[in-house]
Amino acid sequence: MAHRALVAYRDGDGYRLHYAHWGTGLAAAITPETPFGGRRDRSRVPPVPDRIANQFDLASSRDDAVGTRVDPRPLARQLAPADVLAAVDPTIEALVVVGPADETSTYLVCPLGLDGGEPLAVAGPTADEERLRRTLVTAKDRLGELVDAGALSPERARRALWETLARLAPLYPIDDASFLRPD
Numbered sequence: 001m002a003h004r005a006l007v008a009y010r011d012g013d014g015y016r017l018h019y020a021h022w023g024t025g026l027a028a029a030i031t032p033e034t035p036f037g038g039r040r041d042r043s044r045v046p047p048v049p050d051r052i053a054n055q056f057d058l059a060s061s062r063d064d065a066v067g068t069r070v071d072p073r074p075l076a077r078q079l080a081p082a083d084v085l086a087a088v089d090p091t092i093e094a095l096v097v098v099g100p101a102d103e104t105s106t107y108l109v110c111p112l113g114l115d116g117g118e119p120l121a122v123a124g125p126t127a128d129e130e131r132l133r134r135t136l137v138t139a140k141d142r143l144g145e146l147v148d149a150g151a152l153s154p155e156r157a158r159r160a161l162w163e164t165l166a167r168l169a170p171l172y173p174i175d176d177a178s179f180l181r182p183d
Helices: 050-055 081-086 129-148 154-166
Strands: 005-011 014-020 076-079 094-098 104-111 120-123 171-173
Touching (some): 014 081, 104 129, 120 154, 129 154
Parallel strands (some): 005 094
Antiparallel strands (some): 120 171
16 A cells, blocks of 8 residues: 555644655654654655646656655645645545644545545544555445445445444534634
8 A cells, every 4th residue: 555645744734745655654654853853764765656746746756865754845835724625635645634743643534435446534633554454445345236236326335434434533524624723
């Protein structure tokens, strides 16, 4: 799994948005000493996904001479919380939010469509990203089988998926940026 992540750094009244690939364990790697997650293996340099590149007017094959886990070149600056969430799409697997003192919170991007697509929700913060991810995949597989067999409507399956995920972590629709607003 690619573990594509968007990393939103709190910057005054807004956020600086960055892209990271191989985002598993990323939040723990972001510290005051390593604000971009430290060094990464430069032999596997993936391109920025086309949708993200188009949204922020970037070349998807950006010259990737950076050696940190989070690309230090921001995709955008001074984004409002709603704009951070507007950047999330089904190709992004996690949103890592970095506070002013480099504290981090990881949110799993959850495609609630049984085909892997939209609608999207954001679950977290969670310290057990992998458990939440496994639950998402397993529940979607089981619910998809029930839908395919005609035993459950797609709407009821999405509702059951929402309820399952909400038992493990706070869950927000993709248009609810309340968790990104400052206290």
